[in-house]
Amino acid sequence: MPPAMTDLMDMWAAHSQVSGDNLVSVDFLLPTGIYIQMDVPREATIQHIKLLLWKQAQTYPLFPSLGEMEGHMFECVNQAAVHEELEDETRRLCDVRPFWPMLKLVTRNCGRAERLLDSKIGVLIGKGLHELDALPDQEVKDFRSKMFRISEEKMQRVQLMNWSEWLQACFCPQLEPVVGAAAGTDGVNDKQAETSLKVTIHFDQSQHIKACLQSKECPHLTLVQISSVKDMFEKEISAIGAVVNRKSSNPPLPLPPKRRGPSVSLCLAFPFWLNRTLLVRVQVQVRAGLFHGTELLCKPAVSSESSGRSEHVWNRMLEFDIQVSDLPRMARLCFAVYAIMDKVKKARTSLHYPIAWVNTMVFDYKGQLKTGDITLHSWSSFPDELEEMLNPIGTIQTNPYTENATALHIQFPDYIAHPIVFPPFDKVREPLCAPSITHSKKFHIELKEIMERDPLSQLCENEKDLIWTLRYDCMENFPQSLPKLLLSVKWSKHEDMAQVAALLQIWPKLSPRDALELLDFNYPDQYVREYAVGCLKDMSDEELSQYLLQLVQVLRYEPYYDCALTRFLLDRGQGNRNIGHFLFWHLRSEMHMPAVSVQFSLILEAYCRGSIPHIEVLKKQVEALSKLKSVNELIKLGTIKNVRSKTKEAMLTKEAMMTCLRQSGYTETLSDLHSPLNPSVLLSGINVEKCRYMDSKMKPLWIVYNNKLLGGDTLGIIFKNGDDLRQDMLTLQILRLMDLLWKEANLDLRIVPYGCLATGDRSGLIEVVSSADTIANIQLTSSNVAAAAAFNKDALLNWLKEKNSGDALEKAIEEFTLSCAGYCVATYVLGIGDRHSDNIMVRSTGQLFHIDFGHILGNFKSKFGIKRERVPFILTHDFIHVIQQGKTGNTEKFGSFRNYCEQAYLILRRNGNLFITLFALMLTAGLPELTSVKDIQYLKDSLALGKTDDEALKQFRQKFDEALRESWTTKVNWMAHNVVKDNRS
Structure with a gap:
């Protein structure tokens, strides 16, 4: 693939200053079919380029047929391979950054103001609105x-x-204080089956379908609602169904023949290459399940095993044991396709090889039961630990990459001549009638015990029945127990659904x-x-x-x-x-x-x-990030060249970076913008001399800003391109929440929840903490030998003494004590790993804080199968040395520190359900160490949920003593880290 125009421009800008060449050769395509190539200034505006083109076009045939210049605009393909309309002609060519130096002149076909707004929104969100139109x-x-x-x-x-x-x-309305943030180290950088699958689905007609009145929204269309008639001769119709107006002039439609619920017929064919992959005598099955959330509404339907090389056909229907009238509104149909490999010797069961999965809703967005043919392109990446290979938590969107995706052709049948719709709320809701049964005290005690459990606790069927039976007691005495009540509902029974809809109206x-x-x-x-x-x-x-x-x-x-x-x-x-x-x-x-x-x-x-006034502000940020990305790519390009001298290589690359940042196009774009990390902060201008790139794999940029509003102080931002910052962002959010919860309990542990924001695919920004350094650097500057630096317990205290004197030193030690307590508890509860001495920093004011959260929830690093981190959290003797103010027998200060830790731990325990909920809501985000409920189990264990406060405090004290006792292992790890770091430099 040819290099992007972005790379060409950046290379010209950074390395061709001597020649003074500032022109770009651009191909122009005219609506008359004329092709013109000409050189234009790279910093010229689109309007100026159009004037140059118009002048040049006058010498070419068919020019009179172009008409007025204002009736035309340019189009291009931008660096994201997205079609972009260049309606905003005040932009410069170097800011447009087309993928290839080619501009197409097209005729405007609507109001310019609307086109300009659509163009700006398309560029801003990174997806042209014409794609949505199509x-x-x-x-x-x-x-x-x-x-x-x-x-x-x-x-x-x-x-x-x-x-x-x-x-x-x-x-x-409120300007947040600018707290610097930490610079973390770079994290570790981490075929879809091309098959053709055809599946036809038939939902057989149900005996529980009854007619409804003509739809008010669409008079010309008769809508039929789902209903349930226990007996055709009964007068009462269930609340989930449609109440038929007996006086209506519209008579009800006749009931369909009595049949079972939904059914599926299947036909499957594989392409040649997949047949060879799955061997000659492969057997294929398709499994389908109806789900409401993670609850299986009925037994999954499984096809018979089909043998063959290219085609797999099932001549029988797959039936679901549920009536259409009992389907909840949010029911989804989940499919899994898998091959059954021949039984292996010494194995009693066959191996199931997953091929594809896909989900779809049973009702559409209007509440109508789906009918007709639908093509679904499936997904081939299976999450871990799926039950029966069905993935109900997965997306209902089909795979847009259709060429490499298994295609499922689904047909929903027409039950009757009119669409069937889920009934509106007033028809779903069932009148409440609280049971008059008096329950024994024993049941209420059992109910209280169930309601106090954490969200990860599983409910057995007897407990669910008890909760549902005592649902009014739950509402009156345990209103916060609503999630457990909802988990006890039988969503395959429309009577229960109707009761829930009514309960929600009166629930506190x-x-x-x-x-x-x-x-x-x-x-x-x-x-x-x-x-x-x-x-x-x-x-x-x-x-x-x-x-x-x-x-x-x-x-x-x-x-x-x-x-x-x-x-x-x-x-x-x-x-x-x-x-x-x-x-x-x-x-x-x-x-x-x-x-x-x-x-x-x-x-x-x-x-x-x-939010039209906000568009220009956000657009400026998007353009600035694009510039930073191009600088980062330039640095990566420069550092991969084979240069014998690393020093010379670094100097040349830094010079190229400086040259690039000094260009007017970069200076203007990167100046006077609201910080994406904190929109209350205005980034005025770059201090180019202080900017650099970090010596790690992805070459993060260290950008320094001068800020008049901050009294002349500088503000640093790290731009990362190639690292996924979302896990860091989640961890810092939880640290910020912990800080809030502690402060609500009148405990300020001086946490430094620095800014971190993911801005794109494996890219983002991190705030830089002012006046802070890593433990590793503090130790290395105090010793001439890297191996001995980690064991110098006086290094940290001496560093604080250099930065503070008199009363300021005492306050700095108190800041250190409080923040150390906060991070000890936080890192233990969250299971934060990879705690080497470059991932812990200290501010000159005494605040200790952790950075770089690539490993959480107990995913500690190991080498050759041996855990490198053996302590529950970092609490070394040099930390204790600072806390005790350098006095070995200062047990009072150490006792206060330990008390801070215990208070902080108990406060977090009281909010354990909130932490579990927040992590559970992130399960589908695609974070590498948060993929299943089992990952969240670590939080339940670390917070000792399910135990009394005394039992939990005893557990934490044991972990505290363990961290102190085994701190020598931390020192050994830090020594190894310092030696490796020293050798690299």
Whole structure:
């Protein structure tokens, strides 16, 4: 593939200054079919380039047929391989950054203002709006149309605001203090089956289908709702069904013949290459299951084994033992295709080789039971530990990479001549009638014990029956137990569903923190999620910002684009620019993921249309990050050359970096922008002389800014390109929450939750802590021998003495004591590993803090099968030496430190359910060390959930003593790290 124009421009800019060559050869394609090649200035605006082209085009044939110049604009393919319309002609060519030096001149076909806005939004979100226009999905069209109307109304309200209201709505009311942040080390950088599969699905007609009145929304279309008639001669119809108006002039449609529930017929064919991979006599099966969340609604349907090389055909139907009327609104149909390998000697069972999986909703976004033919392109990457190879937690979106994906052709049958719709809320809700049975005290004690369990605790069937029977007791005495009640509902019974819908109307409002759990995948019911969002509306903007990362992730669990959570996030984001800023970046950073690309782009478009004044601010940040990426790629290109002298190589590369940053195009783009890490901070101008790149695999950029608003102080930002920062971002968010919980309990442990933000595919920013250094550097500067530096217990205390004197030293030691206690507890609870001396830093004011969270939840590093980290958390004797102010017998200070640790631990225990919930909501984010519920089990163990406070405190004290007793192993690891580091330098 030819090199991108971006690389060419950067190479010219950095290495061709001597020749003064500042022109770019560009190919121009005219709508008349004329091709023109000409050299244009790389820093010229699009408008100027168009003038040059127009002048040149006058000498070519068919020029008069072009018409007016203003009626045309340029198009290109940008560096992201996305078609882009260059409506904004004030941009320079070097800022446009086309993938290949080619511009196409096209005729404008609509209002320029609308085209300009669409172009800006497309560039901003990284996906051209024409791609959304081309999608044949009616749900996409309806969502965009609805959001367009809402956005227009929003902007009209903004125009009517006075200055005070506008400032409050558009800008952060409180400026957060700029706390520097840590520079972490680079993390470790981490074929889809090309097959053709055809599956035909038939939902047989159910005896429980009854007619409904003509739809009010669509008079010309008769809609039939799902209903349940226990007996055709009974007068009473279940609440889940449609109540037929006996006086209506529209008579009910006749009932279909009595048959079983949904059924599936299958036909499967593999391409030649896959047949060879699966051997000659391969047997293939298809498994299908109906799910509500993770609950299997009935026994999975499994095809018979089919042998053959190219075609696999099943002539019988796969039936599900459930009536259509009992299907919940959010039921999803999950498929798994797998090959059965021949039995191996010494093995009693055959080996099942997974091939593909795919999911689809049974009802569409309008609530209609799906009918007709649907093609689903499946996914070939299977999560670990799947039951029966079905993946209900997986996306319902089909694989956009259709060429390498197994295709499933599904046919939903037409039951009757009219669409069947799930009944509206007023028809679903069943009148509540609390049972008059008096339960014994024993049952209430058992219920209380169940309700106090953590979210990971499993409920047996007897316990579920008890909870459901005592549901009114739960509502009155344990309202926070709603998640456990919902897990006890039999979602395959429409009577239970109707009861839940009614209960939610009278259930006391939960606190926002408790309501977060209801957004987990286990609770897909529409009314449950609407109830949860209703509880979240009580959140302050500050609290919402704290949980925004999880709220964006659980959008993955929403099967339809228009939902309560999407509207809530858009409303709050457009009402507060700080929330809108991070909502934008959390969404945009995952636009490269095919499972959420369309969904997130739709939400981003809706946000931008309702926050037009914010577009230019965000656009400036996107352009700045693009520039930093090009600088990073330039450095990587320079460092891979075979240069004998590493010193000479580094000097040449740094010079190229400096030259690049000094260019006017880079200087202007990288200056005077709001920091993506903190929109309250304005990054004024780069201090080029202090900028550098770090000597690690991905060559992160260390960018230093001068800031007039900070009294002339500098502010550092690290740009990483090639590392996934999302796990660091999650860990720092939890540290920030711990800090908040401790402060709420009047315990300030001086935590430094520095800024970290993922901005794209394996790229992002990290704040740099001011006046801080690593333990490794502090130790190495105190000793001439790297191997001995780790064992110098006076190094850290002496460093603090150099930075502080008198009362300032005493305060610095107190800061160290408090922060050390906080991070000891936090790193133990979160199971943070890879704690070498370059991953722990100390500020000159005494605050200790940890950086680089590539290993969490007990995933400690090992070598040759031997654990390198043997302590539950880092507590070395040189830390104790500082805490005791250099006095060996100062047990009072050490006793205070230990007491801080115990207090902090007990506070976190009281909020254990919240931590479990927040990690559970991140399960589908794709983090390498958070892929299943088993990973979260570490939190339950470290917090000793299920034990009394006394038992938990005893466990923590044992871990504390272990950390102190085995601290010598930490010193040995640090010594090895220092030696390796010294040899590299």
